[in-house]
Structure formats: C-alpha cells, structure tokens
Amino acid sequence: MSDAIKxxxxxxxxxxCGLFAVFELGLLDIKAHLVDILDKVGxxxxxxxxxxxIYDIPGIPEITGQGLSESLMQQIKxxxxxxxxxxMVTGIENIGDPLYRVTTTAGKTFECKAxxxxxxxxxxxxxxxxxxxxxxxxxxxxxxxxRKMENFRGKNIVIxxxxxxxxxxxxxLQPIAKRLTLVHRRDDFxxxxxxVNKMRALVASGAMDLKIGQVTELEGADGQLTAASIxxxxxxxxxxxxxxxxxxxxxxxxxxPISDWKLDMDxxxxxxxxxxxxxxxxxxxxxxxxxxYPGKLKLILSGxxxxxxxxxxxxxxxxxxxxxxxxxxxxxxxxxxxxxxA
Amino acid sequence: MPKITFIEHDGTVHTVDAxxxxxxxxxxxxxxxxxxxxxxxxxxxxxxxxxxVDEAWVERVGPPSPDEDAELDAAFDVRANSRLSCQIKVTExxxxxxxxxxxxxxx
Numbered sequence: 001m002s003d004a005i006k007x008x009x010x011x012x013x014x015x016x017c018g019l020f021a022v023f024e025l026g027l028l029d030i031k032a033h034l035v036d037i038l039d040k041v042g043x044x045x046x047x048x049x050x051x052x053x054i055y056d057i058p059g060i061p062e063i064t065g066q067g068l069s070e071s072l073m074q075q076i077k078x079x080x081x082x083x084x085x086x087x088m089v090t091g092i093e094n095i096g097d098p099l100y101r102v103t104t105t106a107g108k109t110f111e112c113k114a115x116x117x118x119x120x121x122x123x124x125x126x127x128x129x130x131x132x133x134x135x136x137x138x139x140x141x142x143x144x145x146x147r148k149m150e151n152f153r154g155k156n157i158v159i160x161x162x163x164x165x166x167x168x169x170x171x172x173l174q175p176i177a178k179r180l181t182l183v184h185r186r187d188d189f190x191x192x193x194x195x196v197n198k199m200r201a202l203v204a205s206g207a208m209d210l211k212i213g214q215v216t217e218l219e220g221a222d223g224q225l226t227a228a229s230i231x232x233x234x235x236x237x238x239x240x241x242x243x244x245x246x247x248x249x250x251x252x253x254x255x256x257p258i259s260d261w262k263l264d265m266d267x268x269x270x271x272x273x274x275x276x277x278x279x280x281x282x283x284x285x286x287x288x289x290x291x292x293y294p295g296k297l298k299l300i301l302s303g304x305x306x307x308x309x310x311x312x313x314x315x316x317x318x319x320x321x322x323x324x325x326x327x328x329x330x331x332x333x334x335x336x337x338x339x340x341x342a
Numbered sequence: 343m344p345k346i347t348f349i350e351h352d353g354t355v356h357t358v359d360a361x362x363x364x365x366x367x368x369x370x371x372x373x374x375x376x377x378x379x380x381x382x383x384x385x386x387x388x389x390x391x392x393x394x395v396d397e398a399w400v401e402r403v404g405p406p407s408p409d410e411d412a413e414l415d416a417a418f419d420v421r422a423n424s425r426l427s428c429q430i431k432v433t434e435x436x437x438x439x440x441x442x443x444x445x446x447x448x449x
Contacts, residue, residue, distance in 0.1 A: 049385040214418075249418070
C-alpha cells in the first residue's frame with residue numbers, strides 16, 4: 001500500500017458536522033481529509049434543504065442550508081482540508097495502535113490515526129423503484145448510475161425520471177443507443193429547461209421516444225432485461241423492448257457499509273462515549289446525527305459540540321507526546337496565527 | 343381539534359388529533375405512523391411522505407402546487423389523488439380527512 005494517502009484524520013461525511021470538525025481539529029494542528037458520497041459538500045443541508053431556512057444555529061437567527069455550508073467552508077478555509085467527493089468509504093481496517101487503513105469506492109486508500117464518522121443519516125443512495133422482481137436485473141441491466149457510457153452503446157435503453165439526471169443521461173446516451181425511450185409520469189420536467197428543450201427536439205425529430213407513464217413490470221431472464229411495461233394515467237399498458245433501464249428517482253439515506261465496521265450500534269445509530277464521542281473502537285469517533293447516547297438531540301449545534309470534544313481526544317492519538325493546552329480564539333495568538341488573523 | 347385518519351397499506355387504521363396549522367406529515371410523525379418517512383422533515387425535497395387523498399376529500403384538499411407536483415416525480419405509484427403530506431396544512435375544513443399511505447416511500 002505505498003500509494004495510500006497519509007493524513008491525521010479521515011472524516012466520513014462532509015455535512016455541517018464533518019465540516020466544523022475540520023475547524024476544531026485544525027485549531028489543534030490536526031490535518032483532515034473528508035470523503036462524501038455526494039458530489040458536493042453540505043450533506044443534508046445541501047441535498048435536502050439548500051433553500052430552507054434554519055433557525056437554531058447559535059448566534060445566527062436565520063440561515064439556509066446552502067448558506068450554512070458556504071459559511072462553514074469559509075470558516076475552515078485556513079485549514080485547507082482535502083475533499084474526496086462522489087465516493088463512499090467501504091472498509092476500515094485497524095493496522096496500528098491506533099492506525100487505520102480506510103478504502104473508498106473510488107479505489108483510494110487512506111492511512112490515518114483516527115476516523116471521524118460524521119455520516120448523518122447514512123449515505124445518500126439512489127431510490128430503487130418498487131417494481132416486482134427488479135432485484136435480479138439490478139447491476140446487470142438495471143443501473144442507477146452510468147459508470148461507462150460504452151456499456152450502453154447499441155442498446156435499447158429506457159431511462160425513467162424527469163429531473164436533471166434523467167435528462168442529462170438521455171442527452172448523453174441517445175447518440176450511442178440503438179433506441180432510447182424516456183419514461184416520465186407527467187409531460188412536464190423539472191430538469192434544466194435547456195435540457196428539456198434538447199430532449200423535446202430529439203423526440204420531435206424522431207431520434208428518440210418519450211412515453212408518459214410509470215414502469216409497472218419488467219420482462220427478461222437471468223438478469224437480462226428484454227422489455228418494460230409502462231402504464232399511462234388511464235391504465236393503458238405500453239410494452240417497450242429494452243436491454244437496459246436507468247431509473248432516476250432521486251436519493252435516499254441508507255446506513256450502508258457502516259454496519260459492517262464492528263461498532264456498537266443501537267439500531268442504525270452508533271453508540272459513543274459522551275466525553276470523547278469515541279466509539280467502542282479506539283480511534284474511531286462518531287459525531288452528529290449518526291451517533292446516539294443518553295439525551296442525544298439530532299441538532300446541528302449538538303454535532304458542532306461533539307466535533308469540538310472529539311478533537312481533544314483525537315489530539316491524544318495524533319500527538320501522544322504533546323500536552324494539550326486549552327485556548328480561546330479571542331485571546332490566543334497561536335490560534336489566531338492558525339486562522340491567519342494574527 | 344380536527345381528526346385525521348391514516349390508513350396504512352396493510353390496512354392498519356389510525357385516527358388521530360391534528361393541530362391546526364401543522365402539516366398532515368407532522369401529524370403522522372407525532373403519532374408514530376411509520377409509513378410516513380419524511381426524510382427531509384417537511385422541505386418538499388424527498389417525496390417520502392407520499393399519501394393518497396381519499397376520493398371524497400380530493401376536492402377539499404386541492405391539487406399539489408407546481409413545486410410539489412415536481413417533487414412527486416421522486417415518489418412511486420403516483421396517482422391522480424397523490425399528495426405529499428408535508429404540503430397539506432391542517433385546517434378546520436379538513437376535520438375528518440382520510441389519507442392512505444403507499445406501500446413504499448422509496449426506502
């Protein structure tokens with residue numbers, strides 16, 4: 001593993017708690033990398049309520065999810081964290097005392113002295129449509145993401161959905177598909193207007209098909225799809241021959257691989273020690289919505305507090321020889337230097 | 343206090359008191375109706391509080407706004423009487439409302 005990325009701490013999740021942990025760690029000279037399955041920072045604040053005001057951040061009467069993410073990014077800028085977006089942590093292996101080797105879906109490996117799990121409600125993953133018997137087709141001919149466009153060349157493709165993912169892949173795959181059919185429940189699209197116009201032009205020229213309805217049934221064998229049935233709003237069924245289907249119904253939160261990490265859990269939450277926010281595994285911490293302890297409140301402000309406390313314990317692992325002196329940003333020249341203000 | 347009846351997909355019936363001004367989704371969550379997931383907490387951004395409004399109530403409840411209709415794209419088995427329950431506000435006029443929950447909210 002000579003190509004492992006070495007860092008003090010790996011933070012799993014770049015939501016508000018993961019971002020603020022960078023600040024608290026940074027004040028203690030601890031460097032962090034962050035991994036997030038979304039292609040942007042902010043977690044639920046960015047994915048679920050970017051424009052919704054939040055009223056319970058101390059000292060900030062009102063801020064949107066997006067605004068909070070942006071403010072936190074500005075606040076942690078002096079510490080120059082490295083982000084690894086669009087990937088998910090798959091495995092954590094203990095290789096030292098404590099020293100962890102962490103792997104991601106993008107094939108990266110990290111070596112770090114501590115891991116902070118700030119994964120909120122879990123990882124955002126594509127919603128799976130409740131079509132009876134869909135499971136055997138998944139990852140064979142039903143895909144929730146396009147990894148290699150070439151795999152779709154010359155195929156009859158059905159894309160389902162009305163947002164940007166559905167429209168973008170429609171426009172990208174149409175030129176290489178044998179025939180592409182876009183299926184959407186209504187004749188109105190929430191994707192970017194420019195994409196909608198381009199799609200409509202392709203339909204008008206006969207280069208692709210648009211069907212208004214919902215997929216109700218799949219046909220095929222051994223994981224290979226041969227047709228999909230589409231029901232319109234009057235209940236009429238239309239059968240479309242296809243080799244591949246791409247459903248895009250947005251994302252939902254799933255715990256994901258965390259359940260395999262030998263952590264003490266209470267249902268889908270990670271149990272922690274309330275003085276350090278360390279889990280049962282030394283050097284692995286959990287902060288924010290993903291953890292649980294007596295009296296836990298799923299508030300962003302609680303996650304901030306948890307980040308500050310866990311940083312103190314992380315310091316012990318990163319600098320075992322150094323004594324930690326508590327300091328205030330208002331008065332400590334050393335902290336102010338780190339923040340670039342002194 | 344208006345009463346709202348939730349009929350879950352498996353036939354379980356819950357008739358509960360609803361606070362005026364709260365949403366139908368909040369009413370469900372406060373009463374532990376598990377088939378209303380409400381992942382985003384009422385932001386009209388997750389489509390996991392999908393309900394079917396009883397036919398007798400469709401007119402009084404009214405249609406979804408354009409934003410809500412767009413978010414229904416992320417729900418499953420969407421029908422003419424589909425609504426996102428976070429976008430239905432409890433009023434006196436809705437006393438006795440009946441909604442049914444779908445078998446699957448996407449998770």
